[in-house]
Amino acid sequence: MILRQTILFFFILITISSCNRFRGPDKPENLISKEKMAAILIDSKFLTSGNNTTRKAIRDSNVNVKTYVYLKHNIDSLQFAMSNSYYAFHLDEYEEIYNLAIDSLERLNIKLKEVQAEEWKEQTKREEDSLKLVNKKKDSLNLISSKDSLGLISNVDSMGVKQLDLNYEKKNSLINPISDTLDLQQ
Numbered sequence: 653m654i655l656r657q658t659i660l661f662f663f664i665l666i667t668i669s670s671c672n673r674f675r676g677p678d679k680p681e682n683l684i685s686k687e688k689m690a691a692i693l694i695d696s697k698f699l700t701s702g703n704n705t706t707r708k709a710i711r712d713s714n715v716n717v718k719t720y721v722y723l724k725h726n727i728d729s730l731q732f733a734m735s736n737s738y739y740a741f742h743l744d745e746y747e748e749i750y751n752l753a754i755d756s757l758e759r760l761n762i763k764l765k766e767v768q769a770e771e772w773k774e775q776t777k778r779e780e781d782s783l784k785l786v787n788k789k790k791d792s793l794n795l796i797s798s799k800d801s802l803g804l805i806s807n808v809d810s811m812g813v814k815q816l817d818l819n820y821e822k823k824n825s826l827i828n829p830i831s832d833t834l835d836l837q838q
Contacts, residue, residue, distance in 0.1 A: 676741035677741055680734040680735060680738060682734075682735075683735050683738060684732065686745065686748055687752060689736075689749050690750075690752035690753040691725065692727070692732065693749065694757065695720075695724060695725075696721050
């Protein structure tokens, strides 16, 4: 009987102590804030998701990927592990962290699209300016003059048809041009 009571007592004691573990990890003294944790997760994701060019640039600049995030955020690996363990057990708080990270990434994406739109506008403005310069070189007949490899001046009309300046050829060529109509009676 005493043996049964002793076994039952130890069984209850073990059950209570094991249930105590399900409360989760205690809140660490140096718990990383949710905002900082979101920033750490974003930086970690950026470092691990880079393409080969990005990875080569990181490697060439002598950045240690394993410690970069810790140094940037002024934390150590133990502090991160304890905070991550705490937040992982408290899923509602971890979900808040991920929502903060997603919101930050969406804002970065919007900003990137704005920058790309500005760059596109600048590129099209440069192209328009180049076209304006070309249009200024057109003559009064709306022809664009150019020299070919033989030194003959040719004009391209608005339809893109090349027209030779025959008067220029007659004046400046060494060989007289052959006419289109051959005199067969000679």
